[in-house]
Amino acid sequence: MRKVNGKVVSNLPQYVTANDVKDAINENRPERLVLLKTKSGFNTLDSYRKTYVPNDAELKIVPKRIKAFAFRGYKSEMTKRIIEDQVNVLVEKIFVHGIKIDPDYNWIMIHSYRLPEAWRRNNRVNNVPLLIVIPDEFPALPPSGFYLPDYINPPVGERHLFSPGFGGDHNGESYNIKQKTNQWAWYCSRIDPSAWSPAPIRKLRDWTKGDNLFDVVYLINNVLADPNGD
Numbered sequence: 001m002r003k004v005n006g007k008v009v010s011n012l013p014q015y016v017t018a019n020d021v022k023d024a025i026n027e028n029r030p031e032r033l034v035l036l037k038t039k040s041g042f043n044t045l046d047s048y049r050k051t052y053v054p055n056d057a058e059l060k061i062v063p064k065r066i067k068a069f070a071f072r073g074y075k076s077e078m079t080k081r082i083i084e085d086q087v088n089v090l091v092e093k094i095f096v097h098g099i100k101i102d103p104d105y106n107w108i109m110i111h112s113y114r115l116p117e118a119w120r121r122n123n124r125v126n127n128v129p130l131l132i133v134i135p136d137e138f139p140a141l142p143p144s145g146f147y148l149p150d151y152i153n154p155p156v157g158e159r160h161l162f163s164p165g166f167g168g169d170h171n172g173e174s175y176n177i178k179q180k181t182n183q184w185a186w187y188c189s190r191i192d193p194s195a196w197s198p199a200p201i202r203k204l205r206d207w208t209k210g211d212n213l214f215d216v217v218y219l220i221n222n223v224l225a226d227p228n229g230d
Contacts, residue, residue, distance in 0.1 A: 004059045016053050018045040027061055032195060035060040035218060041116045041225030042218065062215045062222070063142065063195035075136045078201065080105045082139055085204055086213045094217065107133045108213075116225040118155040128152060131184060132216060139198040139207060142191040143216055147184035160188045160223070189223045191216070 001008045009024050018034035021027075035042040036051065037058040045051050045059075053059070075083075087099050087108055097112040113130035120126050131147040154161045162185060199210030 002053060002055060002057045002059065005061055012053065014052060014055075015050040016045070017050055018047045020050075021045065021059055022061065025061070032061050033064050033219075033222065035062060035222050042222040044222060044226055060215075060218045062218050063191045063197070063211060075105050075134075075138075079136070079138055081204060082201065082207050083108070083134055083213075086207060090213060090217065093214075105134060107131055115152075116221070119152070119224060122153045122155050130220070132213070132220075139201070139210075139212060141193060142196045142211070144191075145189050146187050146216075146220055148187060150183040150185040152185065162186045162188060187223070189219070191219065 001010065002012045003009065004012075004021060004025050007025075009021075012021065012024050021034045022032065034045040036045055036053060037060070042060070043051075083105050084101060087101055091099055095110050095112065100109040100111065102108070108131070110130045110132075112127040114127050115123065115125070128149055132143050133145075133147075134143060135141045148161065152161070197211050199206050199208070201207060
């Protein structure tokens, strides 16, 4: 059965648009992408052109990305707990090789991220570390872009990767990241705040009801596999 955001949806036909998928689960926010999981990553469904969706398809609805963002402050204890809990679930569900959390909760580093096919072809490695800067306003605000090791060679035509790491994001935070960890290149991909919809937090696991780091990871998968997508 076809699944959308992990839940079985029985009323989806074989050929669908992004709008069809949104309508099937009553998702009416316009600034959302619909992603179809494939063997090589995720493909973005068009809002009006129909795409074949297999019976066992997995689809994700995530915030739309835009470019460049900056913010900085101090994290609350609740924010730290939310980050740690989300990371623990990510490790349990996806990144079994572990995720390192900065002692100050300013960033997380995925130890082994599998690159999409085009990136693997252009490098001698299949898996690399990947770093995500966590804003102090998280989960109210999303991360801004992400980081890959600066030795990575992007595919031909890829223009979103900036080395050495500083792309004007986070008021220079990338400089501190570079000093604390490895040499990083910043991938410019911003989530539109108007499309970011975290759940109100009354108890810790309330974060599962809204946008979270899982959505960020799905979006990273999408932009690396389809850098020119909407």
